[in-house]
Amino acid sequence: MMKLINGIHHVAMKCSNEEKYEEVINFYHEVLQLEILRTWDTGTMIKVGNEIIEVFNDAEDELPQGMIRHFALATDEVDACVEAVREAGYEITVEPKDIVIPSQPGFPARIAFCNGPLGEEIEFFQEK
Numbered sequence: 001m002m003k004l005i006n007g008i009h010h011v012a013m014k015c016s017n018e019e020k021y022e023e024v025i026n027f028y029h030e031v032l033q034l035e036i037l038r039t040w041d042t043g044t045m046i047k048v049g050n051e052i053i054e055v056f057n058d059a060e061d062e063l064p065q066g067m068i069r070h071f072a073l074a075t076d077e078v079d080a081c082v083e084a085v086r087e088a089g090y091e092i093t094v095e096p097k098d099i100v101i102p103s104q105p106g107f108p109a110r111i112a113f114c115n116g117p118l119g120e121e122i123e124f125f126q127e128k
Contacts, residue, residue: 010045010052011071013118014059021057023117028053031088032073032081049074070113070121078110081124085114093121098128 015021028034028046034053037045043056075081078096086092094113101107108128116122 008051010054012054012056013120014056015118016059016061018057020117021055024055027088027090027117028055031084031090033084070123072123072125075124075126078112078124078126082112082114090117091115096124 013024015024025036025044025046029036035047037047037052039045042058043054046053046055073081082092082096092112092114094111096110096112098108098110101109110126110128112124114122114124
């Protein structure tokens with residue numbers, strides 16, 4: 001059977017003003033040290049491993065949290081991510097902790113959550 005989907009290409013976010021747009025770009029590029037892949041008049045693509053976070057600067061109004069509960073960024077350094085986010089002044093909503101997802105077989109991980117500049121919920125996820 002042919003595989004139709006190969007993975008997530010990108011997650012998109014919209015900013016309602018230039019100040020918020022610059023804050024979002026700074027958060028992902030400077031704080032989390034992700035590479036800017038390309039920019040254009042109304043947006044920026046930021047490389048996250050093999051995927052992309054796409055940020056637009058052309059929302060007409062503030063956007064409420066949508067149907068996506070959160071997105072998880074794979075990392076080998078959950079605690080370092082939390083430290084960088086905290087130092088930059090953003091809220092850590094779940095402190096780093098070890099968990100085991102009760103699947104068969106169990107799936108051990110280290111996780112933490114924060115809120116990004118647009119209120120987006122971000123999980124830092126480290127497979128163990």
